[in-house]
Amino acid sequence: MEPVPEDIRLLNGAYWLTRLRWIAIICVPIGTYFCGSVLGIALREIPMYTVATLLFLYNVAVLVMLDRAARADREVSPRAVKRIIHLQICTDLILLTVLLHFSGGIENPLVFFFIFHMVIAGILLSPKESYLQATFAVLLFGLLVLLEHKQLLRHYCLTGFVPHCLQESMLYIFGTFLVFTTALYVAVYMANYIATRLKRAERAYKQANVMLEEKDRIKDEYVSRVTHDIKGHLATIQGCLAVAVDRMTGKLEDPEADLIHRAHTRSVKLTNFVRALLRLTQMRLSNKLEMADFSMGEALLNVTGAVQAKAADKSITLNCNIDSSVENVFGNQFSIEEMVTNLLLNAIKYTPANGTIDVRASSDENSVLVKISDTGIGIPKEEQAQVFDEFFRASNAKRAERDGTGLGLSIVKYIVERHGGQIQVESEEGHGTTFNLTLPRTA
């Protein structure tokens, strides 16, 4: 999982706050009704319902603001989102204070709910900002208690819940206020501490990931350089041997000729392996692939034409059926042809003589579908998930053909994915294999 960038994290946090607020909007009226009508506690019900309505309206307003901030030229400004979060927390604190005022002030255990906002501030905001929010909450609550105590503001006693009005008791007020203040600051401190540690861990994880990717790239470069050098020498060795073999045709009973022939065969195999390895690493290293519109039908005909002779050598019937709906595809034609060639050569290699290979292409609204099925040896069910892995060869494939690089299908999958397509395999051992290929028509 990729670490979430700061702007998205803030935006998600802001939306999270609005979702939590829906719970408050539902719970305030229900709680008011329950405490007032069922438990018979003296509550100012009208102001309570009014606060719930205000909460509802303001939550809708926040959602509208957030949607606008998220849409504005598609770039989310963390500062704008942070402003909305500050606004939400401040408004919540004020409304909560109003709610407390109409439901007994300091007598109401609802004061604990201030802590929720401190935790939220500690997670979403910087330490300084969250301590400021805590101070704001302390001031709001302190003011309410002070005004009610000095009787500058009317105190609505929570009769039915507390035995007698508590706001007159200096000790109670002082004690509760002290605990309240401490609880708020400690909550902010703890939330900050946890959030900072999480962020630090996330950053470390991100750095480790970047380092791993870089190491992988260095490895690819290394493999690419080494194989490229090997290939250069190998090309020359194979060339020399090929000429020698060519000149010795008809003299193969000579032991020297036989040895040279063997050396040539092996050099061809080694070249194929090195070439596949080089192809795969170079594809991984280059992040650009020239793309253009090309006719998929034509590409398929090119490829089937090119391998027709190989199929005929094994008396394999190669059918190519291209639906008229198949049109142009946006991609790299060379790579696509290479990919289909790989699939067809595999099919020919693992299909016994007199078999059949079908290539079918069709098209739907967004993609071109190519189905390549053969009547070959198939792939055991338990090995199908691995066939696209580098160097993997199915157990029955190894039995049938000693030689193979195990890289062909990795290259196929890589090319398909580079084009935003998908490839799936359907097969049953002994009953042929079908590769289903989906390529998007546009990038």
Added chain:
Amino acid sequence: MEETKILIVDDDPDFTAVLKTVLEGESYVVDTAPGRAEAMEKIQADKPDLLLLDVMMATWSDGFEMARDIRKNPEYKGMPIIMLTGVEQRTGIGFKSTAGDPEWLPVDGFLDKPVEPQVLIAEVKKVLSGKP
């Protein structure tokens, strides 16, 4: 019959020797050049009928640039060129699957290193016969 001159441009002397042997076996007159400068000199002096050009010499794009230079020069415009290249060099740089895209790389054929003798001879014959 007039002799057909082929110039091989490649910095690997052993590989060049292989190509030379194969082509001389087919009675072509073969000359070699290890780099771009020598090749241009020989082209001017001998006017070969066909150029076998390795894509990668001093730098990865030496062969490409040389092919383009030759095509730009009106004197050698018609000279057929076969480019020797690895398959991996053909993607990512705007190659079309068929040779002779005049907008990108004006060459008449491609050969993948290593080259089997029969394939080399067939390609050389094909390109020479297609000569206007």
